Amino acid sequence: MKYVSTRGSAPALGFEDVTLAGLASDGGLYVPESWPAFTREDIAAMAGLSYVDTAVAVMRPFIGGALSDEELRELCAAAYGRFSHRAVTPLVQLDHRQWMLELFHGPTLAFKDVALQLLGLLFEKFLSRREDHLTIVGATSGDTGSAAIDAVAGRAKVDIFMLHPDGRVSDVQRRQMTTVLAPNVHNIAIDGSFDDAQALVKAMFNDADFSARFNLSAVNSINWARLMAQVVYYFYAAVRLGAPDRPVAFSVPTGNFGDVFAGYVASKMGLPVARLIVATNVNDILHRALAEGDYSQGTVIPTATPSMDIQVSSNFERLLFDVGGRDGIALAEQMRGFEATKAMRLTNAQREGASALFTSHRVDADRMNLALRWAYEGAGQVIDPHSAVGLAAALAADDLPADVPVVTLATAHAAKFRDAVERAIGLRPGLPSRIGTLFDREESYARLPASFEAVTAYVAERATPRG
Numbered sequence: 455m456k457y458v459s460t461r462g463s464a465p466a467l468g469f470e471d472v473t474l475a476g477l478a479s480d481g482g483l484y485v486p487e488s489w490p491a492f493t494r495e496d497i498a499a500m501a502g503l504s505y506v507d508t509a510v511a512v513m514r515p516f517i518g519g520a521l522s523d524e525e526l527r528e529l530c531a532a533a534y535g536r537f538s539h540r541a542v543t544p545l546v547q548l549d550h551r552q553w554m555l556e557l558f559h560g561p562t563l564a565f566k567d568v569a570l571q572l573l574g575l576l577f578e579k580f581l582s583r584r585e586d587h588l589t590i591v592g593a594t595s596g597d598t599g600s601a602a603i604d605a606v607a608g609r610a611k612v613d614i615f616m617l618h619p620d621g622r623v624s625d626v627q628r629r630q631m632t633t634v635l636a637p638n639v640h641n642i643a644i645d646g647s648f649d650d651a652q653a654l655v656k657a658m659f660n661d662a663d664f665s666a667r668f669n670l671s672a673v674n675s676i677n678w679a680r681l682m683a684q685v686v687y688y689f690y691a692a693v694r695l696g697a698p699d700r701p702v703a704f705s706v707p708t709g710n711f712g713d714v715f716a717g718y719v720a721s722k723m724g725l726p727v728a729r730l731i732v733a734t735n736v737n738d739i740l741h742r743a744l745a746e747g748d749y750s751q752g753t754v755i756p757t758a759t760p761s762m763d764i765q766v767s768s769n770f771e772r773l774l775f776d777v778g779g780r781d782g783i784a785l786a787e788q789m790r791g792f793e794a795t796k797a798m799r800l801t802n803a804q805r806e807g808a809s810a811l812f813t814s815h816r817v818d819a820d821r822m823n824l825a826l827r828w829a830y831e832g833a834g835q836v837i838d839p840h841s842a843v844g845l846a847a848a849l850a851a852d853d854l855p856a857d858v859p860v861v862t863l864a865t866a867h868a869a870k871f872r873d874a875v876e877r878a879i880g881l882r883p884g885l886p887s888r889i890g891t892l893f894d895r896e897e898s899y900a901r902l903p904a905s906f907e908a909v910t911a912y913v914a915e916r917a918t919p920r921g
């Protein structure tokens with residue numbers, strides 16, 4: 455399996471190199487040069503498989519010769535052995551058609567653990583084969599940072615620099631990052647939004663000298679391996695609900711478009727996905743893009759769902775590439791226009807291609823609170839605000855055929871956002887015992903302006919240069 459860049463001029467790479475590279479050298483994102491396809495029989499054979507066996511079956515075609523079957527199984531067993539639920543990502547039924555797929559049973563209580571526990575192990579495996587050191591630079595609105603830090607803290611040959619928007623993550627999220635005092639972990643609070651942090655990370659990659667000197671790599675969903683690992687739970691859930699004989703719809707609380715793009719990949723591989731519902735909060739660039747073709751960046755509005763307070767959705771580029779005819783040179787031009795003007799119109803092909811599978815909903819604070827209460831009072835489930843945004847959109851999808859189950863991705867544990875949950879339902883979720891000492895631990899992080907010079911100087915002083 456080879457991977458090509460969405461901007462058409464970076465070299466095609468194999469899985470190992472794509473995992474270590476993160477962003478493509480032309481500023482694009484890597485995607486498989488074609489989608490592997492499963493038959494109905496292949497999917498039917500996944501019934502009854504454990505999560506680890508499903509992961510091996512789904513990811514195998516993407517990995518090629520980079521790992522043997524045995525190595526892949528060992529890494530999956532180690533990654534998912536750290537989850538606190540035996541099903542890894544259990545399904546919970548809310549009513550006759552609404553389901554939740556709980557993705558928060560990993561070490562840091564958010565769906566990011568599903569991919570990042572594996573990615574940490576992939577980095578270690580691939581680096582053990584070469585004389586190389588990686589400098590990971592990442593941007594987080596709270597969850598990627600804690601999951602990535604947990605996955606790589608203390609690992610040899612890796613330093614991680616994680617940028618978060620100062621004051622715009624929950625106290626639990628911040629402490630999950632800043633109380634990890636391993637020498638290879640560097641937290642930076644940026645005076646700006648998540649979009650500013652993400653732009654700084656991309657600028658570091660796009661500085662060819664800096665990127666080569668420190669051998670930069672990515673843990674954000676710009677890294678293909680992140681998305682590949684997230685494809686697995688779409689198969690795992692749909693097969694449990696009757697696939698391949700029964701189509702399933704998914705509602706996905708969306709920010710950077712990584713999680714929902716993994717659902718698109720599952721559909722491309724043959725999973726019968728009836729619909730992918732993109733649920734946004736009031737930072738609704740994706741809703742405007744899908745509903746009206748208007749991808750224009752607004753100012754980020756802080757909400758009770760801070761992990762989705764995003765206006766530039768990096769993985770949307772992967773969708774535009776695939777549904778727009780895979781013309782990397784044309785897309786590079788379109789993206790350069792967006793970067794210069796902060797606005798772009800989708801082409802007709804992009805709009806039509808996306809509308810075949812995606813719909814979108816913008817969920818404001820009132821509807822999010824109503825969904826939180828609906829889950830608690832109607833189904834006895836205490837859910838987090840991001841999952842509630844997804845659920846609100848799922849409940850609104852009343853035009854789907856009656857026999858199609860709707861699965862909302864529950865992306866975080868309610869305790870990560872306990873202030874917002876308490877405001878909505880009057881109950882304060884407790885922190886699970888495995889992270890119970892979080893508020894007694896010492897914190898360490900730097901505060902920097904959202905300036906390329908300030909951040910690169912900070913990284914350069916602490917990172918290990920190549921050679």
Ligand SMILES: Cc1ncc(COP(=O)(O)O)c(C=O)c1O
Nearest residue numbers: 597708709710711712713761865
């Ligand atoms: C809890 C939570 N829900 C939803 C999202 C949005 O996911 P994505 O960025 O993959 O669209 C995030 C952040 O990525 C998150 O942390």
Ligand SMILES: N[C@@H](CCOP(=O)(O)O)C(=O)O
Nearest residue numbers: 594595596597598674675761
């Ligand atoms: N919500 C995310 C934002 C970064 O998204 P990613 O999936 O591209 O890493 C976060 O929690 O940091």
